[in-house]
Amino acid sequence: MQTIGIVGAGAAAAAAAFTIERTVPKADVTVLEKSGGLCGRAATRRGDGLIYDYGANYVKSDDERVVELLTETLETDGIADISEPIYTFDRSGAVSPGRDADGHKWSYETGLTQIAKRLFERAEATVHRRTPVETIRRDGESWTLVDAEGGSWGPFDVLCLNPPAPQTAALLDDAEWDDERGDALREAAAAVPYRTIWTAVLRYPFRLDRPYYGLVNPKKDHAVGWISREECKTGHAPEGESVLVVQAGGEWSSEHYDRDPAENVAELAELAADIVGDERLGEPTWSDHQGWRYALPEAGVARDPVLAAEAADLYCLGDWVAGEGRVHAALSNGLDVGERVAHSI
Template structure:
């Protein structure tokens, strides 16, 4: 029996578990996830008949392997309707590109894909279990959670948290190996953009031709606005739900500010950009701060290989160096295949 421990239940971890479970019959996979959900920043919430993806917005049509994965798990898969237009620092909207990619989610939200992938394996997922310690003893990995419970021993350890949280685990790891310091330095080098998100619900339909608006010059307080009603099954007819994501600078400055004030400010910006004053007064709201939202770098391959030779694998969109769900999924598939090969 090969024991595999996984920290984090993000999209990449789900894809890797799917590959390993299918290729290594005697593998036992234990996943420890700090939150109550699956799929990491590809997150979904529901309320009063509304479903909304409030982190990552969709899976991009940009990778044949990921599309093949979606074909295998197409129960509830839907294509987002409408294109993406752009706006500048003044809030002026203009047409987007003509050659826009297809965009996918699920009727029940992006988290459905991770549920599909983990559900197709014998992996055991323990939610609300925060890993705080890593130790390498007697050629095996042992994890310690926030309650002091020990997990393992594991033959292989897979780390899926964002780079800063992975670095925090490596900093305190009881692991004497030259690969540790090189890996830690490389992980620390991966920088992130922060995003503060407001979710705005309205009891009326918007008359706009686009699915989303993106700020291309990155000089507006808002970086992204999208309409969840463009995703089949997400919003009841006659209603609208906007996902409004602030840019990095605004998000860092206002991250710990009063949430109600943040939401009101982003609603006012959305109203001005879309050109509809009604948007300043949503019927209901939600919000989420993503301190580690968009990685701006990747993990150097030589550092990655040395750690994997020692039985420790890092995966996620930050390893791939591309802040997209499809990049996380592809990285999970590729990492899972290397893990299988090494086993």
Template sequence: MEADQPTHRLCVVGAGLAGVGVADRLRNQPIEVTILEKSRGVGGRAATRRKHGCHYDHGANYIKDPDGRTTELLHELGEEGLVDITEPVWTFDKHGEISPGDRREAHKWTWTEGITQFAKRLIARTDATVHNTTRVDSLAQTAAGWTLTDTDGDDHGPFENIVLTPPAPQTADLLASTSFADGSATDQLTEAVDAIRSVPFRTIRTVVLQYPFEIDRPYYALVNTDRAHPIGWLARESCKAGHVPDGQSLLIAQMAPDWSTNNYDVPLAKASEEVAGMVADLLDDDRLDEPEWVDDQGWRYALPNAGLDGEIVDPLREEGLFVAGDWLSGEGRAHEAYWSGVDTAEELLATR
């Protein structure tokens, strides 16, 4: 960054893949990027945990490569540790009938250290400053720019622009708590907030089941195609190099939205007992009734069910506010979130 160039200050709310995508696109621009993230890490739903010698992706399971630019990006981030899951995805119906799948996915990418490497490697090549465990509570527009206040009462700013990347309902809540310099929001801004709030999301509770023996199947994962089974997705982490020690198995059970909503706050011991029983029935293996250890994660706003007309947020851009996320396209995919951030950064650059 040249010393005689004025620094443009940007705040990104959320260090998920959309927020990281914004920072990545702006890494060679004279823009000072600050990211405020409520959790302790980066990547959002592209998350990995480590426990008892296992690495497991308990949110997004892998990255698709539907186009050349995504594949090129992944290899650009480094070949070391990059894992291509070669086993296929099969299907099952409400009766638990398993069938070979017809998905034509060329690659299913993750890393030996987990899918969180995607965000970590991206953010490492930027100059962005990330403040973790910082939950934004409200936004205020002043003559000096935008200021954000977190739940601890600390202020951040001022900034020339803000990009909001949380799921649509949470983004709408932040916008509803925003004070504008003129003292009130226009009808257009109110319409934009209402439209963002109306984007529907699916709730998913992930239950992790670990076993001290191998589960040999001809597929990597099973997906419920008629959306009438309590299990929505069941994946074998042992298909990912470096994730599960030899002689062990770890299953990722992502439960269907209805089950997840109804059992979101049920204690893990009780929920995992029920899920293990369903998994044992689905795979026709009584040994799976009793996992050695379990884990879980609730995703209140896991995946969008629909997208949003981009023109509806034009009034926000006029105020220096931008939004990004896979919910804009309605496709709940890791690469969609990242490219949404890149596209939003392009829109911001066009306004400067």
């Protein structure tokens, strides 16, 4: 039996595990995830009658394999179509129609984390949550992982790394692997630039009347980068209520990341009220927040070091490997890596 270890339970890891299981049914896949959730930045929270995707907001139809995966291969029950369009706004906050290239958009009635849950379940992978990995060790022809409590996992014939590039670089920096391929991969991962995003989730006791689902600032010249309406997703908000996900731009997020969250929420609520054009939005009845230090890769990783490491049965996967900070790109990359792993074993 071939053993595969995966660090991180993001969308790419789930797609890779699913592909490996379909191709090599006897492979044994173990996933170690540092948090209590699945699907990485495609994250969902629930409570007080709300369901909201507070990181990635939806999956778009930019990859035929991903579309087939979500609408044909996996169970289609609970998929929430988002029919409303995405509009844009400029540095002054002026809103304009038009994001024709955005294509079809999906979430799930119970949130985007359903993607990873369904994929891991179909893969019959063993997922250990709240198990942060601190050390990667190369033992002869196999890999071993050591968690924060000193627990040892493995040996694994193949190791896949799914954390964001900076965290992957940190793991490789501390790895017990004396090989120039590891050094080259660490340098390549460390060079991937990332955008920080600070997110506020705002609840209101009224339903907004707007023709759009989301607003995006394409030129990245406003303090806010994105606003979306969770009530446009079936099952996410009670009837007659609105829930906004307001994501600050990269510069604002970096400057305010460690500020009092209540101050950040209040400022983002006022900015959202100005952009959407409804002063009531400045006073939400409830709020939540989340900071994403490594939210979106601004570029992809150099390809040669990634492929060189695969010769040692070490695979990197995720949106930073795909070169696009989107859920569909992470899923597509996971499918690709899963196929290469299956072929190698």
